Amino acid sequence: MGVEDIAEVKKPDALLGVRHLQALLLFFAMLLAFSMRVNMSIAIVAMTDSSNEDYFDWNVQIQSVILSSFFWGYVVLQIPGGELAARFGGSILITLCIAINSAISLLIPLGAHYGGWKLVCACRVLQGLSQGFIFPSVHNLIGKWIPLEEKSRFGTLIYSGGQLGTAIQLIISGYLASYWGWPAIFYTNGTLGAIWTVAYVFLGADSPRNSKMISDAERLYIQTSLGQVKEQKKLKTPWKAILTSLPFISLIIVHCGQNWGFWTLMTQMPSYMKQILEVDIKQNGVMSALPYLAMYLLSFPFGYLSDYILRKNWFSITTSRKISNSIGHMGPAIALIGLSYSPAGNVAVAVALLTAVVSLNAGHYTGYLLVHIDMAPNFAGTLMGITNCIANIISIIAPLVAGLLLQDETDPADWRKVFYVSSAVYIICNLFFVIFGTSKKQKWNESETDNGSTEKAEKVV
Numbered sequence: 001m002g003v004e005d006i007a008e009v010k011k012p013d014a015l016l017g018v019r020h021l022q023a024l025l026l027f028f029a030m031l032l033a034f035s036m037r038v039n040m041s042i043a044i045v046a047m048t049d050s051s052n053e054d055y056f057d058w059n060v061q062i063q064s065v066i067l068s069s070f071f072w073g074y075v076v077l078q079i080p081g082g083e084l085a086a087r088f089g090g091s092i093l094i095t096l097c098i099a100i101n102s103a104i105s106l107l108i109p110l111g112a113h114y115g116g117w118k119l120v121c122a123c124r125v126l127q128g129l130s131q132g133f134i135f136p137s138v139h140n141l142i143g144k145w146i147p148l149e150e151k152s153r154f155g156t157l158i159y160s161g162g163q164l165g166t167a168i169q170l171i172i173s174g175y176l177a178s179y180w181g182w183p184a185i186f187y188t189n190g191t192l193g194a195i196w197t198v199a200y201v202f203l204g205a206d207s208p209r210n211s212k213m214i215s216d217a218e219r220l221y222i223q224t225s226l227g228q229v230k231e232q233k234k235l236k237t238p239w240k241a242i243l244t245s246l247p248f249i250s251l252i253i254v255h256c257g258q259n260w261g262f263w264t265l266m267t268q269m270p271s272y273m274k275q276i277l278e279v280d281i282k283q284n285g286v287m288s289a290l291p292y293l294a295m296y297l298l299s300f301p302f303g304y305l306s307d308y309i310l311r312k313n314w315f316s317i318t319t320s321r322k323i324s325n326s327i328g329h330m331g332p333a334i335a336l337i338g339l340s341y342s343p344a345g346n347v348a349v350a351v352a353l354l355t356a357v358v359s360l361n362a363g364h365y366t367g368y369l370l371v372h373i374d375m376a377p378n379f380a381g382t383l384m385g386i387t388n389c390i391a392n393i394i395s396i397i398a399p400l401v402a403g404l405l406l407q408d409e410t411d412p413a414d415w416r417k418v419f420y421v422s423s424a425v426y427i428i429c430n431l432f433f434v435i436f437g438t439s440k441k442q443k444w445n446e447s448e449t450d451n452g453s454t455e456k457a458e459k460v461v
Contacts, residue, residue: 167292
């Protein structure tokens with residue numbers, strides 16, 4: 001469908017439409033999913049605090065196992081999740097994801113008391129397993145609901161919900177644990193997730209075609225923009241071409257580097273705040289949240305600046321992506337090295353450097369994260385499933401490596417080792433992407449259809 005055909009369909013006059021409602025629901029889905037993903041980082045500080053009556057005597061290695069266990073399940077359904085979303089629609093998968101996570105959150109306190117750390121790990125594995133659907137289903141729903149000309153801002157809004165959820169969770173968890181005990185963290189998440197699930201069952205839809213609330217004008221506007229007015233042809237996934245593509249391999253590597261640095265900090269920062277900076281759990285949560293709140297806010301100017309640069313043709317798409325990603329990886333690497341030598345006991349300097357580490361990482365939103373779509377829009381969901389699957393194996397390994405390096409959590413020298421390793425991973429992985437990565441559309445984006453003919457897909461993801 002050409003540009004002139006799209007121009008013939010007028011944008012609906014209504015200021016807000018059903019697509020805005022779907023975007024808002026997906027924003028809260030991401031917010032809640034990430035809240036339930038990271039709540040253990042703060043909760044485990046309170047759960048292992050000997051000054052509490054209901055504390056658990058878990059050493060740092062056991063804590064690292066618990067913190068990494070979420071990802072044992074998370075990696076399993078990344079690739080199948082993309083195929084399931086394509087077959088059954090994203091709405092049913094995202095409903096299952098939030099519903100299962102909410103139910104398990106309500107059960108974790110009981111499991112901890114009666115089954116110990118092993119049952120807590122089992123609960124986290126199940127949460128991770130169901131969250132394997134989150135990115136494939138959201139990606140699927142964005143591809144069906146958001147017009148091309150609105151995709152950047154709506155995509156940023158939806159995916160940034162994860163960072164806002166992280167920040168809010170880290171802020172409120174300390175207060176919940178301080179006033180009502182650590183179980184309140186999980187009960188709050190579970191209750192809010194249940195409310196979202198009920199709301200989405202009544203208000204959500206997997207596409208404009210199947211929505212009972214949408215107007216004919218808005219439906220036609222969305223479908224025309226996305227080239228989905230006609231029946232969509234199904235394409236065979238060119239697995240061999242994808243897995244032997246050097247630019248795609250560089251995408252896997254840079255995604256792994258992102259997850260190593262991000263999840264090392266996510267899982268270990270509350271412990272660093274307590275053991276090295278000696279702040280109490282309420283301050284811990286607020287200070288741990290500041291970097292992620294800053295990252296959430298910085299993601300919007302990154303998105304708008306990237307679009308502006310491309311509109312002005314200052315750089316090619318490939319160069320723009322690499323510049324953004326280099327800011328998102330090299331900036332944190334340098335800040336982490338600075339953090340390693342920050343004055344002992346100087347909370348302000350340490351928090352400022354941690355904020356710089358995490359907030360600059362927002363560059364990856366307009367860096368490698370968009371290259372999946374640039375390289376092969378017809379298979380962007382599959383590419384994301386593959387890179388996210390492999391990268392989240394790294395999310396399992398990174399906290400375990402940190403646990404091995406931290407023989408003494410109160411020794412700044414041990415923390416320096418953790419920060420040095422993360423910096424090196426950031427730098428090396430980004431360098432590989434800068435050398436071998438590209439945003440040029442790949443030949444294998446045009447694949448054989450089910451009837452054996454080769455043609456370019458009409459669908460744009």
